[in-house]
Amino acid sequence: MIRRNFVTSLLSGAAATVVAHAASDKSLKNSPTVSDRNIPDILVTNQEGKEFHFYSDLVKDKIVMINFMYAQCEGICPTMTSTLVKVQRALGDRVGKDVFMYSVTLKPEQDDPKAFRHYIQMHGVGKGWNFLRASRADTDLLRRKLGFVDSDPKIEADINQHTGMVRIGNDAINRWMACPASVPSDSIVRRVLWVDPANDTRRV
């Protein structure tokens, strides 16, 4: 809730201040890479064919881990998924209860619920971890909003160089971070614990 109000005020305020700021010189140009911090409420479908609104059903007030993948990937995805499976096992029954894992396909044209179910079985993915697909346009929108975009158009266009980051956040307290899925799984588990304010008073 806090975040959404923030976005609204940000957008309405921006228009009002543009003119006043126009006199400032070029070196003070703002970053074109600053996102509007709005996690889009796009429609997504999971491995069971169930539909969700991404933000309001899956992220709002929750601790989440979000990565991007596709089932046929022979690059970084298999390792990424197997590391995240270890993370899931370490978190145990918290996954699906107070920590939610989402893998969003980069190839929505290929990855239908059946392909997801096959992938889940093949990698030993447990319960409480949703594999999601959105439309092509929504997939790209979500990826950009989460910061997994490359400013080099050549790299951005090359599916083999797709993001290997995991976005970790706690929407309830608006604390967001990201780490590579290629680091040891126990260090990813620690990062999930770091976005939980219950752990602010201790080392985990």
Added chain:
Amino acid sequence: MSNQTDLSKRSFLRFAAGSAATAAVLETTASTAAAAQTPLTSPATTPWVQSLPVPNAVGGAAIAAVASGSGCEKALPNFNGCTCPTGETTNATHQALAACPPMDAYEIDIRTIQHKWHPKLPASEMFGYGGTVPGPTFMAKYGRPFVVRFHNNMTAPTKGNFSIPQTAIHFHNLHAPAESDGYPDDYIPQGTYRDHHYVMYQAGKDTLREVNNTMWYHCHRHDFTSHNVYRGLAGFFLAFDELDSGDEKDSNPKALRLPSGYGKYDLPIVFQDPMFDASGQLAFDPFNTDGIIGDKFAANGAIQPFLNVDRRRYRFRFLVGSVSRVWQLHLSQADPKTDKPLKDLAWTAIANDGNLLPKAVSMPNLLTSPATRHDVVIDFSQFKKGDVLYIENRMEQVNGRGPTGTILPAGSGRVLKIIVGDLPSQLDSSLPVAVGRALRPAPPVPVSSAKFTGTRRNFKFDRGNGVWTVNGIPVDLSKPSFTIPKNGGPEIWTLSGSGGWWHPIHIHFEEAIILTRDGKPTPFANEVNARKDVFLVRGSETIEIYYQGFRDFTGHYVMHCHNTVHEDHAMMLRWDIA
């Protein structure tokens, strides 16, 4: 009907424009990328309406010196160099405590505070060492070891989508034992404290040459460094020795008698580029992994302040405290009536990264980047009352990749306005610093790296699959990437970039001297025989640096990009000394 068709159709209604691209193409273009981002524009602020704040020095209200003499146990109960049941939560054994008994003890209270960046902006929710932004300035002396107890009394932020109320504290780049170096995983949980021990002796006990004078301390919390430094966790740390004694009237013939008098004629200034949301709160973007470029220029936590100066010599200690921005600082005289630029003045640079140079050099401008320090001396007696100068950042930069390549014209990027006033009430006792004046000798450097037979290590700063890496590997603090033998002698390291990204690389613990940039001597006069701890790798450049060795202490240290957004997204590497 397949799920896919169904999905596409429904999405079409919601994102009509985007769905035109629903055809199965993987390519995305820069224009669609841009469409998904909303630039943030901070509220307008009037420049030059507030004076340059100066952080309190140690001994002021924020920090209490609680003891003198060697009895730190009495001063800081439970200071036993290891796990403390009431607070310290890592089992730090202070390896040099017996050898360097502390003579002073300090306590620092770290709090969540309200800070006004500008009179017209509401206060922003910040973190503050000692409850201020910047934090209080430590004034230390070589030969006088001390301990600090850091109390984390921060509350979780209620504004913004960034920060964690925990901190690791790095004294950048003090020669500190590993357990007091602010290693990223040695963070202090909320409601607890941690004790650091600073030995205050020079690397290799080279009391003449290995002295660091202008340093800073800042949060190094693993993965949250960009968030927390941006939210205020930074301050200056100045150290004095026989040459740089902080006393311009010093009768010691070795004393350089540089302009002195903390806060008056010896001024530390941290430059930053914050940005604010429409309500005037400090804004950040944790979803940006390239780097944060703000749209306000601030000095010591104030947006575009002014400074009234006396007509005498001053020492300025510049620090870039930005998250990602590269700066090029110019000293520009302006017409007091029209504010139009009149002429540029050269800087007289006396130090690089806080280390006095072998001799003072003239610099047309100062290229600088996050964590780098530049000390300069300006003699305002050459001006007349009412003259106006500006410190300007003319480097154009619009994203985290690096500068655009455009150097903006004079009059652009004004950060600080300097107004020349009267003669000082007391005569200037500092000695003149003409270009070429000898300052501090540099430690020995080999004639050529080609003949060097010692250990070499190479590091490539790269990006793959959206992940920042060193030698292709993202950060893993669980084990060292390599271990250096203590006192094992000189080493040459090379630092290389790629992909057009600029990386200010910081290596903890020891200072190094740049041998070459892209195989040639450095083109920057203030890098010649300069001991440095931040090396700005510009694009695919390769920098070769020379270390005297890794001396005196053992334990875990790190090297990382000081574009702290890169650092927080894995561009860091652990190395140990054993």
